[in-house]
Amino acid sequence: MSVIYRLARAQDLEVADALVVSSINDLTQRHGFGPMAASSPPRFQLYSMQDDPDGLWVAEEGERILGFAWSWVCGDMWFLAQLFVSPDQQGRSIGHELIKRTLERAETSAASNRVLITFSFNTVSQGLYIRHGLLPRFPIYSVGVSREHLMGRLHGARFQFTPLDDAASTLRRLVQADERVLGVSREKHHRYLMSDRATRGVNLYDGSDWAGYAYVDAGGHIGPLAVLQANAVAPAFRTALHLALESGSSRISAFLPGASGPALNTAIEHGMRIKCPMLLMSSREFGDWAQYLPRNPGFM
Numbered sequence: 001m002s003v004i005y006r007l008a009r010a011q012d013l014e015v016a017d018a019l020v021v022s023s024i025n026d027l028t029q030r031h032g033f034g035p036m037a038a039s040s041p042p043r044f045q046l047y048s049m050q051d052d053p054d055g056l057w058v059a060e061e062g063e064r065i066l067g068f069a070w071s072w073v074c075g076d077m078w079f080l081a082q083l084f085v086s087p088d089q090q091g092r093s094i095g096h097e098l099i100k101r102t103l104e105r106a107e108t109s110a111a112s113n114r115v116l117i118t119f120s121f122n123t124v125s126q127g128l129y130i131r132h133g134l135l136p137r138f139p140i141y142s143v144g145v146s147r148e149h150l151m152g153r154l155h156g157a158r159f160q161f162t163p164l165d166d167a168a169s170t171l172r173r174l175v176q177a178d179e180r181v182l183g184v185s186r187e188k189h190h191r192y193l194m195s196d197r198a199t200r201g202v203n204l205y206d207g208s209d210w211a212g213y214a215y216v217d218a219g220g221h222i223g224p225l226a227v228l229q230a231n232a233v234a235p236a237f238r239t240a241l242h243l244a245l246e247s248g249s250s251r252i253s254a255f256l257p258g259a260s261g262p263a264l265n266t267a268i269e270h271g272m273r274i275k276c277p278m279l280l281m282s283s284r285e286f287g288d289w290a291q292y293l294p295r296n297p298g299f300m
Helices: 010-030 043-051 094-108 123-131 147-151 168-181 187-195 230-246 261-269
Strands: 004-007 056-061 064-074 077-085 113-119 135-146 160-163 199-206 209-217 221-227 251-257 273-282
Touching: 004 094, 010 043, 010 056, 010 064, 010 077, 043 056, 043 064, 043 187, 056 094, 064 094, 077 094, 094 123, 113 123, 123 135, 123 273, 135 147, 147 230, 147 251, 168 187, 168 209, 168 221, 187 199, 199 230, 209 230, 221 230, 230 251, 230 261, 251 261, 251 273
Parallel strands: 077 113, 221 251
Antiparallel strands: 004 056, 056 064, 064 077, 113 273, 135 251, 135 273, 160 199, 199 209, 209 221
């Protein structure tokens, strides 16, 4: 029976999420990091499907989904959020066929930059991406700390903050910040985060000056976070750590670019440990990653 490649349907997403989780855990366990992924409702995948149904693909044989690819587009940036093949089906060129179909979406969208975040130890996938014109740029570190450990160490300057709302003026400010820091608007993704009851978004203020924004979810995870000035990174991240403590989660976590020395230094000062090294790859350099902390490898 041959493998069929087709656009994903909403009813595929929970099965695809289970495949992604098992694939990630197989990979991280083989490299000595232990299981790192857990299933969750595929809300952002569904949101992306509603926004751009041509961005999600499955590889299917019989009634079994063997692989899943998911990409989204913002402005001139195409982002590969996930590309995973079931561990027992690797070596059948399924990944190659899936990325070929998602890259066709990049072509039709006229995206001038292609971007993804992958595990730094996943050399096979990196080779695949390099063959398609995406080059390694810099590391991104998954870091974490226990709530108990952080509570006794949180110190230093922080910003004032107010809740984000979906007013046109707020969205305009967020768009301007992202365009300045990343070179691309993320308006639709801010709308998604603001509609997520498990995520708290705040404006950051340095006195009366708007310094940037930050999001923290109910599980104590920080990101995305963006600031307008490089000297605002450390106080912004400390503010986010404070908000993460308020979530009540037993663990606090974040994804920190290797390009952001202030964020990494602040994390280490507060007892955060590196859990997993990741890697940003793109077809061209973009953004000021000293001033932007991504949410996760699928959201950026």
